[in-house]
Amino acid sequence: MKSKAAIMKTSGKIELGRRRAVWELPAELANLHHKVSIGSSCFLKLAPRPSKHWDARRAAELAVGAGFTLDKPCFFRSQIAFLSVTKIESLPDSVGPKMQTLMVGLNPSPYSSASRVPYGRPGNRFWPAAHRAGLISKDRDIHHALVHHGIGFTDLVRRTTRRAGEIDPPEFRSGFERVKSLIEWLKPKVVCFVGLSGWRIVSNPKAKAGIQPASIGLTTVYVMPHPSGLNAHASLKDLIGH
DNA sequence: ATGCTCACACATGGATGCCG
DNA sequence: CGGCATCCATGTGTGAGCAT
Numbered sequence: 001m002k003s004k005a006a007i008m009k010t011s012g013k014i015e016l017g018r019r020r021a022v023w024e025l026p027a028e029l030a031n032l033h034h035k036v037s038i039g040s041s042c043f044l045k046l047a048p049r050p051s052k053h054w055d056a057r058r059a060a061e062l063a064v065g066a067g068f069t070l071d072k073p074c075f076f077r078s079q080i081a082f083l084s085v086t087k088i089e090s091l092p093d094s095v096g097p098k099m100q101t102l103m104v105g106l107n108p109s110p111y112s113s114a115s116r117v118p119y120g121r122p123g124n125r126f127w128p129a130a131h132r133a134g135l136i137s138k139d140r141d142i143h144h145a146l147v148h149h150g151i152g153f154t155d156l157v158r159r160t161t162r163r164a165g166e167i168d169p170p171e172f173r174s175g176f177e178r179v180k181s182l183i184e185w186l187k188p189k190v191v192c193f194v195g196l197s198g199w200r201i202v203s204n205p206k207a208k209a210g211i212q213p214a215s216i217g218l219t220t221v222y223v224m225p226h227p228s229g230l231n232a233h234a235s236l237k238d239l240i241g242h
Numbered sequence: 243a244t245g246c247t248c249a250c251a252c253a254t255g256g257a258t259g260c261c262g
Numbered sequence: 263c264g265g266c267a268t269c270c271a272t273g274t275g276t277g278a279g280c281a282t
Contacts, residue, residue, distance in 0.1 A: 124275080197253070226253060228275070 013082075017048040022058065023097045023186065024048070029066030030092035034116070038089050041071060046081040053185055056081060061178045065093040067158055089113050089160040093153065094142040099188035100150035101135075102219075104179055106172075106198045106226070107157035117142060118153045119194075119227060126194070126227040129239035152188065154179060156198050176202035184217045191219050195226035209242065 016028045025048060036042060046059050056074045059081030063070060067090030068083075075082040091108035105118055112120045117140045119126030130136045136151060138144040145151040156175040183191055193199040196209060199221075203214060212221040224242035 195253080196255095228253080 013043045013045045015045040015047060017046050020048050022048045022051050022054045023095075025062050026066060026093050026095050029062055029068070030094070033067045033087060033090070033092045036087050038087055041084065041086045042068075044081075044083045044085060046083065047079070050079040054079060057181070058185070059083060061181055064158055064178060065095075065154060065182065066090075067092045088158070090158045091116065091118060091153075091155065091160070093182070094118075094146050095152040095154060095182065095186060096146055097186060098150060099146070099152045099186055100190065102152045102154065102183065102186070102188040102191045103194055104191055104198070105153070105155040105194045107155050107175075108160045113160045118155070124227055125239050129227060129242075133240045133242075150188075152186075154182060156202065172198060172201045180216055183219050187217065188219055190222055191216060192222045192224060194224055196223055197226075199223045 014032065016032065017025045020028075025046060032042070032044075044063065046062075048054060056076035059076065060070055060074045060083065063074075063083050063085050067088060068085035069088055071084040071086055091113050095102065103118070108118065112118050120140060127136070127139050130151075131139055136145045136149050138148075142153055145153075156172050156179060158175070159171075179191075199212070203212075209223050209225055212223055215221055222242075225239065227239050
């Protein structure tokens, strides 16, 4: 997690990531998302160390991934991105380099957004299954999961809704483009889509749980059933297996 | 304020029916 | 017969309503 000193207000702008690696921006943006209230607008200046992975598109995608909407297109000059953004109710990405697995959900639930933990509802079987499968060692701690186990978290759609059914297929497909870009950039070994319906909408309507024939770049795609209790078809034992 | 109960919502996959 | 759409069973988490 970035220190508060990493966030500097400069003449109305909030400057993030100065002289840091691009991959450090998601955590800084998540930190900012935590600090501002829903609906408030910010003018961001993102100035990481120049890299081949840094451009206007990346800047916009990182802001969206952190739970902001863009008020207008990103202005990019001299390797510095300027963005006018508004915070929405969301759950920021937890991602970094050298990830083993990137977990991709459908979209955050109100509980997850409020608690800042994906699949965070006490009854959700994601964390018990991941813990018992030996994937993670600390319950409901995304930072620990990322740092110690190389497990990142994102969602196809960053907007919070009560039910995934409130998201239209075009919104999922648009979100998938962002997730694909994230995967091609950070190159996790495996990307795990949590919930068959999401992968079916964006890729293969007939997909079944398990390793998918299609990969994203060098990243293997795995699809597992949704761990919400609403999905009674998958038992905890099944989920541990996945 | 807290704990409990219970009807409901839901994702999923299998079964069934329709159409060309 | 194959492809597609629709219906149905499943059973657990959710959340409203109620009791304490």
